[in-house]
Amino acid sequence: GAGVSQSPSNKVTEKGKDVELRCDPISGHTALYWYRQRLGQGLEFLIYFQGNSAPDKSGLPSDRFSAERTGESVSTLTIQRTQQEDSAVYLCASSSGAPGYEQYFGPGTRLTVT
Amino acid sequence: AQKITQTQPGMFVQEKEAVTLDCTYDTSDPSYGLFWYKQPSSGEMIFLIYQGSYDQQNATEGRYSLNFQKARKSANLVISASQLGDSAMYFCAMREGLTVSGYALNFGKGTSLLVTP
Numbered sequence: 001g002a003g004v005s006q007s008p009s010n011k012v013t014e015k016g017k018d019v020e021l022r023c024d025p026i027s028g029h030t031a032l033y034w035y036r037q038r039l040g041q042g043l044e045f046l047i048y049f050q051g052n053s054a055p056d057k058s059g060l061p062s063d064r065f066s067a068e069r070t071g072e073s074v075s076t077l078t079i080q081r082t083q084q085e086d087s088a089v090y091l092c093a094s095s096s097g098a099p100g101y102e103q104y105f106g107p108g109t110r111l112t113v114t
Numbered sequence: 115a116q117k118i119t120q121t122q123p124g125m126f127v128q129e130k131e132a133v134t135l136d137c138t139y140d141t142s143d144p145s146y147g148l149f150w151y152k153q154p155s156s157g158e159m160i161f162l163i164y165q166g167s168y169d170q171q172n173a174t175e176g177r178y179s180l181n182f183q184k185a186r187k188s189a190n191l192v193i194s195a196s197q198l199g200d201s202a203m204y205f206c207a208m209r210e211g212l213t214v215s216g217y218a219l220n221f222g223k224g225t226s227l228l229v230t231p
Contacts, residue, residue: 031216042118042205042221043159048214056214089157095217102149103219105159 002026004094004106012112013082021077021109025094032075033093033103034067043091049075050097061086082113117141118206120222127196128230134181135191135225137206145211148189149219150180153203162204165189196229203227 005024013019025032031050035043046059049069060066064082069075079086089110093103119138127133139148150162165173165180173180181190193200203226207219 033216033218035219035221042223043207043219045215045218045220048216048218050216055216059215059218091159093159097216102161102164103217104161105151107156107158110157 004092004104006090006092006106006109008109009107010110010112012114015084015113016081018078018080019082019111021079021090021111023075023077023092023094023106025073025075025092026104028072029094029096029104030072031095031097031103032069033095034075034077035091035093036061037089037091037108039088046077046090079111082111084113087111087113117220118208118222120206120225122225123223124226124228126228126230127193129198130195132192132194133196133227135193135204135206135227137189137191137222139187139189139206139208141187141208141210143210147209147217148180148182149207149209150178150189150191151205151207152200153205153224155202159205163191193227198229198231201227201229 007022034046037043052069064080067077089108091108092106095103146167148165152160163175163178165182177194179192203224205224206222209217
C-alpha cells in the first residue's frame with residue numbers, strides 16, 4: 001500500500017512488560033514523527049526523525065521510552081516496563097520534510113496496559 | 115502554555131448547513147503553518163486543509179475553507195453544506211519553524227462535530 005502502516009493495530013500488555021511498536025512510513029518520506037493520543041485528547045508529540053537521526057529526544061515522556069529508525073525506513077518505538085499511564089494510541093506520521101506539506105498519519109497502535 | 119486552543123468541545127449542525135469550528139493559536143515565530151485534521155471514530159487522521167503564515171489568501175479545499183485572521187491569531191475551519199459523514203473529531207494543529215523537533219505539530223484538544231439529519 002502507499003500509506004503509512006503501523007503494527008500491531010492493538011496491543012494489550014501487562015504492567016511491567018516491554019512493548020515494541022512499528023511504523024512503516026511512505027516510501028521516500030525523510031521525516032518521521034511519533035505522537036501519542038490519550039483517550040479524548042489531542043495528539044502529543046514524542047519524537048522526530050530526519051533520515052535515521054533523531055536530533056532531540058526530550059519529547060519522550062520518560063527514559064522508559066526509546067525509538068530508532070533504520071535509514072529512511074521503518075521506525076520502532078519501544079516502551080520498557082510499561083505502566084498503566086502508557087495506555088494510549090500511538091500514531092506515526094511521515095512527510096517529505098518540507099514545511100508546507102502535511103504529515104500523513106498511520107492508523108495507530110492502541111496500547112492497553114493492564 | 116497551550117499553543118492551540120479549540121474552545122468548542124462539541125458542536126451540532128444540521129445536514130446541508132454550514133458550520134464553523136474555532137481555533138486560536140499562540141506563537142511568536144513569524145513562519146508557521148496551520149492544519150486541520152479530521153478524525154472519524156475509526157481513529158485515522160485525515161488531512162483537510164493547510165494555511166501558511168505568509169499566504170495572502172484563505173485556503174480552500176472543496177467544502178472546507180480556513181478563515182485565517184492573522185492579527186487575531188485565529189484559523190477557523192468552515193465546512194459548507196455539512197454531510198452526515200462529516201461527523202467526527204476535528205483537530206487544529208500548528209507547526210512552527212524548523213527546530214530539533216522538525217516540523218512537529220502542536221494539536222488542540224479537538225472539537226467533536228455531530229451532523230444531524
